[in-house]
Amino acid sequence: xxxxxxxxxxxxxxxxxxxxxxxxxxxxxxxxxxxxxxxxxxxxxxxxxxxxxxxxxxxxxxxxxxxxxxxxxxxxxxxxxxxxxxxxxxxxxxxxxxxxxxxxxxxxxxxxxxxxxxxxxxxxxxxxxxxxxxxxxxxxxxxxxxxxxxxxxxxxxxxxxxxxxxxxxxxxxxxxxxxxxxxxxxxxxx
Amino acid sequence: xxxxxxxxxxxxxxxxxxxxxxxxxxxxxxxxxxxxxxxxxxxxxxxxxxxxxxxxxxxxxxxxxxxxxxxxxxxxxxxxxxxxxxxxxxxxxxxxxxxxxxxxxxxxxxxxxxxxxxxxxxxxxxxxxxxxxxxxxxxxxxxxxxxxxxxxxxxxxxxxxxxxxxxxxxxxxxxxxxxxxxxxxxxxxxxxxxxxxxxxxxxxxxxxxxxxxxxxxxxxxxxxxxxxxxxxxxxxxxxxxxxxxxxxxxxxxxxxxxxxxxxxxxxxxxxxxxxxxxxxxxxxxxxxxxxxxxxxxxxxxxxxxxxxxxxxxxxxxxxxxxxxxxxxxxxxxxxxxxxxxxxxxxxxxxxxxxxxxxxxxxxxxxxxxxxxxxxxxxxxxxxxxxxxxxxxxxxxxxxxxxxxxxxxxxxxxxxxxxxxxxxxxxxxxxxxxxxxxxxxxxxxxxxxxxxxxxxxxxxxxxxxxxxxxxxxxxxxxxxxxxxxxxxxxxxxxxxxxxxxxxxxxxxxxxxxxxxxxxxxxxxxxxxxxxxxxxxxxxxxxxxxxxxxxxxxxxxxxxxxxxx
Numbered sequence: 001x002x003x004x005x006x007x008x009x010x011x012x013x014x015x016x017x018x019x020x021x022x023x024x025x026x027x028x029x030x031x032x033x034x035x036x037x038x039x040x041x042x043x044x045x046x047x048x049x050x051x052x053x054x055x056x057x058x059x060x061x062x063x064x065x066x067x068x069x070x071x072x073x074x075x076x077x078x079x080x081x082x083x084x085x086x087x088x089x090x091x092x093x094x095x096x097x098x099x100x101x102x103x104x105x106x107x108x109x110x111x112x113x114x115x116x117x118x119x120x121x122x123x124x125x126x127x128x129x130x131x132x133x134x135x136x137x138x139x140x141x142x143x144x145x146x147x148x149x150x151x152x153x154x155x156x157x158x159x160x161x162x163x164x165x166x167x168x169x170x171x172x173x174x175x176x177x178x179x180x181x182x183x184x185x186x187x188x189x190x
Numbered sequence: 191x192x193x194x195x196x197x198x199x200x201x202x203x204x205x206x207x208x209x210x211x212x213x214x215x216x217x218x219x220x221x222x223x224x225x226x227x228x229x230x231x232x233x234x235x236x237x238x239x240x241x242x243x244x245x246x247x248x249x250x251x252x253x254x255x256x257x258x259x260x261x262x263x264x265x266x267x268x269x270x271x272x273x274x275x276x277x278x279x280x281x282x283x284x285x286x287x288x289x290x291x292x293x294x295x296x297x298x299x300x301x302x303x304x305x306x307x308x309x310x311x312x313x314x315x316x317x318x319x320x321x322x323x324x325x326x327x328x329x330x331x332x333x334x335x336x337x338x339x340x341x342x343x344x345x346x347x348x349x350x351x352x353x354x355x356x357x358x359x360x361x362x363x364x365x366x367x368x369x370x371x372x373x374x375x376x377x378x379x380x381x382x383x384x385x386x387x388x389x390x391x392x393x394x395x396x397x398x399x400x401x402x403x404x405x406x407x408x409x410x411x412x413x414x415x416x417x418x419x420x421x422x423x424x425x426x427x428x429x430x431x432x433x434x435x436x437x438x439x440x441x442x443x444x445x446x447x448x449x450x451x452x453x454x455x456x457x458x459x460x461x462x463x464x465x466x467x468x469x470x471x472x473x474x475x476x477x478x479x480x481x482x483x484x485x486x487x488x489x490x491x492x493x494x495x496x497x498x499x500x501x502x503x504x505x506x507x508x509x510x511x512x513x514x515x516x517x518x519x520x521x522x523x524x525x526x527x528x529x530x531x532x533x534x535x536x537x538x539x540x541x542x543x544x545x546x547x548x549x550x551x552x553x554x555x556x557x558x559x560x561x562x563x564x565x566x567x568x569x570x571x572x573x574x575x576x577x578x579x580x581x582x583x584x585x586x587x588x589x590x591x592x593x594x595x596x597x598x599x600x601x602x603x604x605x606x607x608x609x610x611x612x613x614x615x616x617x618x619x620x621x622x623x624x625x626x627x628x629x630x631x632x633x634x635x636x637x638x639x640x641x642x643x644x645x646x647x648x649x650x651x652x653x654x655x656x657x658x659x660x661x662x663x664x665x666x667x668x669x670x671x672x673x674x675x676x677x678x679x680x681x682x683x684x685x686x687x688x689x690x691x692x693x694x695x696x697x698x699x700x701x702x703x704x705x706x707x708x709x710x711x712x713x714x715x716x717x718x719x720x721x722x723x724x725x726x727x728x729x730x731x732x733x734x735x736x737x738x739x740x741x742x743x744x745x746x747x748x749x750x751x752x753x
Binding site: 007008030085 | 192195196199233236237238239252253256257259260261264307309318319322323326327355358359362363367370371374375378379380381382383384385386387390392393394395396397399401403404405407409410411425426427430431432433436437438439441442495496497498500501502503504505506507508510511512513514515516517518519522523538539540541543544545546547550637638639640642645662663664745748751752753
């Protein structure tokens with residue numbers, strides 16, 4: 001028993017040093033040297049391209065921008081600002097989910113999007129999904145065109161140019177990064 | 191299309207792992223890999239362990255239990271003292287004792303059940319020195335127990351089953367650390383964050399938004415989280431969080447890493463018992479179950495979400511997108527979910543609580559089958575070997591002769607031990623679920639109403655009893671009731687299987703091998719694979735069917751009803 005305790009203590013210290021100090025610090029040092037941008041959150045002048053952000057005031061949808069997916073903490077924030085990440089965790093036959101989706105449909109109709117896509121009224125897994133699909137962007141085009149006074153054709157070309165294919169053609173699905181799309185939009189129509 | 195190609199790529203990746211990681215691990219545990227000799231030798235000197243020494247199963251188990259007790263204490267202490275320890279840029283308070291107990295048991299048992307949100311509860315010190323450390327060590331312990339059990343089957347009359355101290359050191363420094371490091375580099379290159387600088391504040395001049403991004407040394411914890419089938423994420427949203435799992439590639443590599451060791455261990459098993467076909471038979475049973483569940487879950491998640499449809503969304507072309515990320519989409523999220531729940535990993539790139547009833551059923555039953563297809567690091571193999579003992583016993587009864595497995599006579603003692611190992615999980619899960627739904631403290635937990643609320647409770651104990659760690663996340667688990675009962679489930683689900691498995695190994699180790707004759711029951715053919723599958727499905731299915739009927743099954747069948 002004493003030998004076991006002693007050996008356990010020694011091995012714990014050794015493995016704490018290897019797994020809890022050398023490994024994470026070695027990884028961190030390499031990450032900071034070789035992949036500085038990625039290791040610090042893939043930041044641009046407008047925020048992180050990986051982390052979705054709200055494009056409205058959290059009360060109603062802002063038709064001047066393409067909007068991302070709702071955040072479970074505050075569905076109308078359309079992507080969270082701070083706090084912990086996470087999903088709504090509402091079950092597939094949950095009345096609360098029916099109510100939430102209906103409320104979002106109403107909000108979209110208020111800004112002229114009669115048939116919002118499923119992505120735009122369902123919350124994502126993280127609450128900060130940075131992406132939407134092509135279909136999600138297309139239904140928002142008339143709204144943005146009206147609000148900014150640009151032709152839908154120009155917006156369509158802009159949206160098309162922002163589509164990323166799935167990685168290596170098959171890992172995941174093709175998507176549009178909302179931040180990149182809106183930055184491009186701001187250049188088209190400041 | 192992308193699912194089919196992903197599955198092909200996964201199959202190729204796993205075939206390579208099976209052959210090469212398998213033979214590498216065999217060499218490591220036979221002491222033939224020595225490139226880190228200069229690290230290894232001093233450790234053995236500190237430990238005063240002779241490299242040639244071996245232990246009986248009792249000594250092996252005692253060493254493992256004492257060591258587990260020590261690291262449990264260390265992790266618990268770190269968590270409750272967090273507020274006074276360094277690397278805490280957000281000035282988070284110390285973790286309360288009930289939560290610290292649940293969390294340290296959770297990471298000790300390779301479960302990684304999390305009753306907390308990482309970014310708002312755990313300091314970087316706790317994450318790295320407490321939790322990441324446990325992710326290596328718990329995976330290592332699972333792995334070495336599997337190896338010790340294999341030695342019991344492989345030994346020809348030698349009563350010892352290896353040396354715990356040597357095995358664990360080798361598992362960590364030769365297998366877990368190097369592969370996790372390489373994987374971590376790919377994760378960070380893809381965009382997984384890795385920084386000690388604290389939360390990041392950004393301001394976007396276009397929309398006037400001030401945003402706070404959670405940060406931390408995530409990427410390199412992410413790799414051992416998957417490779418060690420741990421599953422406990424740095425951030426609350428786990429693998430759905432874009433800073434943990436940023437791209438399609440990291441998502442794919444997560445799935446591959448989760449499956450790599452459990453699948454490769456069947457090669458190690460075949461090699462060490464001297465008949466690769468025996469390993470292939472076990473792998474075939476695992477693969478058939480896994481394939482069937484992938485089919486079920488990907489089909490289920492490609493269907494529309496009933497609540498979203500009821501709210502007036504007429505078309506859900508991608509399938510059920512509630513709780514899922516655009517970059518992964520429903521089929522790949524379902525594949526991730528099955529990989530994670532059938533391996534005792536429990537990481538999640540989507541909200542499992544919001545899966546369709548059938549999808550949630552697939553995840554839950556994936557665990558209820560005992561985490562053997564292919565199961566967690568080590569635990570998958572030693573648990574399926576317990577099922578194999580039951581299978582040869584039933585096969586022996588049917589043909590009326592003394593059962594044998596790998597040339598060793600299976601007698602009353604072995605069958606009893608296998609029986610205990612197989613039954614401890616269902617008994618724990620069902621009793622604790624019953625207690626939870628019968629008490630006010632337990633009924634306070636679920637977020638959802640109706641059968642889905644029951645599913646949340648059943649899922650919680652199934653997950654903890656199987657050391658999985660995934661959750662129907664709506665459950666509020668950070669209460670004294672769930673913290674303590676959950677910890678009990680995790681401890682029983684881990685050590686209640688490991689100890690019978692080691693005892694079985696010890697009991698088989700000194701048996702002589704009987705040469706196979708014409709009348710021997712073969713355990714490397716299709717017949718045996720079928721029998722093994724039958725035992726796994728019948729044990730899991732019969733024990734859990736009544737409980738499942740109250741949860742996901744009634745939910746699936748209740749057309750048009752909402753709670």
